[in-house]
Amino acid sequence: MADVPLNEIIGSSPPEQQDPRWQVRVRGLSKSFGNNLVLDNLDLDIERGKVNVILGASGAGKSVLIKHFMCLLRPDTGHIWVDGTDVMALDPQALSKFRRKFGLVFQFAALFDALTVEENCAFPLKEHTKKSSAEIRDIVAEKLGALGLQGTQKKYPGELSGGMRKRVGLARALVLEPEILMYDEPTTGLDPLATRNVDEMILDACARYKVTSVVISHDMASVFRIADRIAMLHNKRILAAGTAEVIAGSTDPFVYEFLRASGVGAVQRIAGGGT
Numbered sequence: 001m002a003d004v005p006l007n008e009i010i011g012s013s014p015p016e017q018q019d020p021r022w023q024v025r026v027r028g029l030s031k032s033f034g035n036n037l038v039l040d041n042l043d044l045d046i047e048r049g050k051v052n053v054i055l056g057a058s059g060a061g062k063s064v065l066i067k068h069f070m071c072l073l074r075p076d077t078g079h080i081w082v083d084g085t086d087v088m089a090l091d092p093q094a095l096s097k098f099r100r101k102f103g104l105v106f107q108f109a110a111l112f113d114a115l116t117v118e119e120n121c122a123f124p125l126k127e128h129t130k131k132s133s134a135e136i137r138d139i140v141a142e143k144l145g146a147l148g149l150q151g152t153q154k155k156y157p158g159e160l161s162g163g164m165r166k167r168v169g170l171a172r173a174l175v176l177e178p179e180i181l182m183y184d185e186p187t188t189g190l191d192p193l194a195t196r197n198v199d200e201m202i203l204d205a206c207a208r209y210k211v212t213s214v215v216i217s218h219d220m221a222s223v224f225r226i227a228d229r230i231a232m233l234h235n236k237r238i239l240a241a242g243t244a245e246v247i248a249g250s251t252d253p254f255v256y257e258f259l260r261a262s263g264v265g266a267v268q269r270i271a272g273g274g275t
Contacts, residue, residue, distance in 0.1 A: 029078035040236035056233035103173030118153035163194035220262035
């Protein structure tokens with residue numbers, strides 16, 4: 001399969017003109033920490049309602065990139081649009097409201113060990129809403145039930161498996177009904193069965209709650225199971241972007257070697273029509 005030019009993959013219309021297909025649009029983003037240039041004039045689009053995977057080696061800058069989406073970091077240069085809004089132009093009050101669009105599922109769930117599952121999931125609602133205790137309890141119970149975590153409300157994180165902690169982290173992210181869910185290396189440290197369960201969790205959450213999902217990963221088996229779109233981050237920029245089939249069939253030397261070293265040669269041959 002021939003490579004698709006990046007400007008065709010991510011859309012060539014002016015990013016300041018809202019295109020409903022793309023929920024997040026990044027143009028010309030550069031970020032340094034001291035003398036360390038992490039991202040360099042990067043362009044990226046995130047497709048609404050789909051599972052978007054940002055793929056790259058460890059240390060490539062994937063976590064740094066997604067932190068810019070909700071202005072947890074600000075770029076040295078460049079622009080980020082979310083639903084057509086230039087997030088760099090928001091004042092502090094508007095930015096606080098804007099961040100409610102996002103839910104973040106941390107790499108190791110980042111649960112409070114001294115709080116029960118119910119208390120962990122209730123925490124965002126207590127901090128950011130004026131809902132009653134009964135309303136909060138009902139919301140938490142609904143989200144836990146939807147994720148197969150019935151009966152865990154009074155358990156502590158230390159009593160749960162790694163996969164269950166990931167699900168509690170997702171339930172906590174969902175209680176504020178975000179439009180965009182971001183997952184930071186969600187399968188790190190999990191065995192193959194738990195990894196597959198987390199993959200199914202991501203797909204189910206995207207379908208059930210109609211959210212846009214952004215997953216950063218270097219777990220190739222997981223990526224090809226869940227991704228509607230993949231963006232390959234390498235050398236501080238998006239090297240290639242498109243469907244799994246486009247990425248698997250890429251003839252770019254780095255993409256080819258990255259996939260081959262990751263053991264997904266069979267996927268590549270199928271996508272490319274080889275034997």
